[in-house]
Amino acid sequence: MTNALSKLLETRDWLMADGATGTNLFNMGLSSGDAPEMWNIEHPDRIKKLYKFAVDNGSDIFLTNSFGGNSSRLKLHDAGHRAREISRVAAELGRDVADAADRPVIVAGSVGPTGDIMEPVGSLSHADAVEIFHEQAEGLKEGGADVLWLETISAPEEYRAAAEAFALADMPWCGTMSFDTAGRTMMGVTSADMVQLVQSLPNPPLAFGANCGTGAADLLRTVLGFSAQGVEIPIIAKGNAGIPKYVDGHIHYDGTPDLMADYAVMARDCGATIIGGCCGTMPEHLHAMREALETRPRGPRPTLDKITAALGAFSSASDGTGDDNPPARERRRSRRRV
Amino acid sequence: MSEEEDDIILSELDDEELVQQMFDDLYDGLKEEIEEGVNILLERGWQPYRVLTEALVGGMTIVGNDFRDGILFVPEVLLAANAMKGGMAILKPLLAETGAPRMGSMVIGTVKGDIHDIGKNLVSMMMEGAGFEVVDLGINNPVESYLEALEEHKPDILGMSALLTTTMPYMKVVIDTMIEQGLRDDYIVLVGGAPLNEEFGKAIGADAYCRDAAVAVETAKDFVARKHNQMNA
Numbered sequence: 244m245t246n247a248l249s250k251l252l253e254t255r256d257w258l259m260a261d262g263a264t265g266t267n268l269f270n271m272g273l274s275s276g277d278a279p280e281m282w283n284i285e286h287p288d289r290i291k292k293l294y295k296f297a298v299d300n301g302s303d304i305f306l307t308n309s310f311g312g313n314s315s316r317l318k319l320h321d322a323g324h325r326a327r328e329i330s331r332v333a334a335e336l337g338r339d340v341a342d343a344a345d346r347p348v349i350v351a352g353s354v355g356p357t358g359d360i361m362e363p364v365g366s367l368s369h370a371d372a373v374e375i376f377h378e379q380a381e382g383l384k385e386g387g388a389d390v391l392w393l394e395t396i397s398a399p400e401e402y403r404a405a406a407e408a409f410a411l412a413d414m415p416w417c418g419t420m421s422f423d424t425a426g427r428t429m430m431g432v433t434s435a436d437m438v439q440l441v442q443s444l445p446n447p448p449l450a451f452g453a454n455c456g457t458g459a460a461d462l463l464r465t466v467l468g469f470s471a472q473g474v475e476i477p478i479i480a481k482g483n484a485g486i487p488k489y490v491d492g493h494i495h496y497d498g499t500p501d502l503m504a505d506y507a508v509m510a511r512d513c514g515a516t517i518i519g520g521c522c523g524t525m526p527e528h529l530h531a532m533r534e535a536l537e538t539r540p541r542g543p544r545p546t547l548d549k550i551t552a553a554l555g556a557f558s559s560a561s562d563g564t565g566d567d568n569p570p571a572r573e574r575r576r577s578r579r580r581v
Numbered sequence: 582m583s584e585e586e587d588d589i590i591l592s593e594l595d596d597e598e599l600v601q602q603m604f605d606d607l608y609d610g611l612k613e614e615i616e617e618g619v620n621i622l623l624e625r626g627w628q629p630y631r632v633l634t635e636a637l638v639g640g641m642t643i644v645g646n647d648f649r650d651g652i653l654f655v656p657e658v659l660l661a662a663n664a665m666k667g668g669m670a671i672l673k674p675l676l677a678e679t680g681a682p683r684m685g686s687m688v689i690g691t692v693k694g695d696i697h698d699i700g701k702n703l704v705s706m707m708m709e710g711a712g713f714e715v716v717d718l719g720i721n722n723p724v725e726s727y728l729e730a731l732e733e734h735k736p737d738i739l740g741m742s743a744l745l746t747t748t749m750p751y752m753k754v755v756i757d758t759m760i761e762q763g764l765r766d767d768y769i770v771l772v773g774g775a776p777l778n779e780e781f782g783k784a785i786g787a788d789a790y791c792r793d794a795a796v797a798v799e800t801a802k803d804f805v806a807r808k809h810n811q812m813n814a
Contacts, residue, residue: 265745265746265747266746268747269747273747275693275694275747275748275749275750275751275754276692276693276694276695276723276747276748276751277694278694279747315696316696319694319696319720319721358696358697358698360659360699364655364656364659364660365659397655421775423775424651424654424655424793425651426651427651427654429654429655429699429700429775430654430655430656431653431654431655431656431657486778487746487749487776487777487778487781488778488780488781488784489750489753489780489781489784489785490784492750492753493750494746494749494750522746522776523746559651561651563651570652571652572608572643572647572652574605574608574609575601575602575605
């Protein structure tokens with residue numbers, strides 16, 4: 244399939260994605276609790292400004308302001324019926340900004356989780372999840388997104404449902420999960436599990452990886468876990484700029500631009516092809532990351548010690564891969580399973 | 582058939598073995614088996630409170646510890662909590678009748694703008710699993726709904742949850758309003774959610790940040806015990 248992202252991936256051996264959406268919008272006056280996606284309609288100028296932050300500071304790819312733009316999330320703001328429209332406008336604004344740039348820039352239509360737990364543990368059916376994702380995918384496609392970009396997913400069932408929806412929309416896609424619980428996703432998926440999941444899909448993503456989660460160090464451990472599987476699909480690293488702190492009434496992430504520059508170069512050495520930030524990654528961080536990626540040489544795969552020395556400690560001793568897992572509970576007797 | 586040799590007949594186990602088996606069954610999320618086990622213990626003359634604390638709370642403590650230690654994850658814990666709920670449904674009316682001691686109570690909800698309730702539900706279930714009474718306000722709660730619930734239920738604890746960096750600052754809005762209205766010191770305020778950390782909890786004026794549902798239960802027990810000590814002092 245020919246599309247703008249796969250073309251760019253053919254000509255470059257690394258690409259830079261964007262940084263934070265929420266953190267930047269707060270700085271423009273978004274209040275806590277309001278849906279950032281409504282600003283696509285109410286303040287299109289601010290959303291374009293957000294996209295321009297990324298383009299002007301070296302991003303090759305930026306994500307649209309549609310993370311919470313599925314009907315399941317928007318219904319909370321009484322806008323569930325507007326999912327397709329809000330996503331379409333998010334992409335249209337992105338198209339305007341990307342087309343005005345003096346180099347190829349990819350508009351990636353952001354798709355976040357539904358917020359519901361899927362069957363059998365939860366109540367959301369596969370069919371309903373596909374329908375929710377499909378509606379948003381069609382909106383993003385209409386608005387001119389080059390690719391769809393699934394992010395912050397924790398359940399494999401939800402990742403699969405979104406993949407199926409993107410096939411229905413006939414769109415190329417990328418998809419990242421969030422590894423925030425002892426090196427796994429909230430639902431217990433390890434980096435190795437995700438590689439298997441991605442490779443088992445009938446329409447695999449153009450690139451896959453990790454976003455958000457805990458700090459930048461944890462994220463790179465996950466990327467090392469991906470690349471250890473010898474996977475050929477390009478890997479995405481979108482880590483947070485440190486951890487959030489509350490300073491003078493605002494959330495502030497403690498990762499400096501220098502730290503994120505180190506993170507970006509190390510992410511590439513860990514095997515990532517598409518490198519960006521997530522929460523707390525501001526224009527100045529992106530600027531430093533781009534400069535580092537362009538000027539610093541590639542190095543060997545960093546060891547875990549080197550990662551923690553540069554970026555801080557991991558949030559857990561193990562990430563569920565390898566042999567140092569905590570032991571599973573011994574049952575007294577095996578029960579016959581029905 | 583050899584399969585039948587593996588099959589466990591709960592009613593044939595003695596009390597101690599039965600409780601041990603219920604720990605395993607809770608761990609494996611087997612709701613019907615837990616309901617059966619609760620009924621057997623009650624038939625054998627156990628007090629409802631003893632069934633709750635020794636069999637159910639004991640079993641959920643193991644689940645909670647393994648969740649804390651990264652051995653179990655959300656899907657398994659939800660299944661375990663569901664099994665626990667089956668047992669609780671039998672015990673609840675009996676506990677009220679027998680005037681069993683109360684562990685404490687909590688009002689909990691996800692803050693305004695946030696529809697994520699997975700973590701909050703886990704805390705809710707694990708708190709119930711530890712014997713607390715829980716009033717769950719659901720998702721997307723403005724400060725008014727927290728205050729109304731505090732007024733109505735007079736809980737020991739207020740719990741707030743947020744998954745998004747865009748919604749976590751709202752916790753401070755709630756706490757600041759409680760301070761303004763002179764209510765803050767009447768309650769233990771616990772906060773949690775993926776993007777939070779201890780420093781954030783302190784900065785917004787919460788009593789504690791709880792990393793996960795298991796920690797929430799331990800923290801709640803701790804604070805409630807301290808609160809009761811203070812009241813008796």
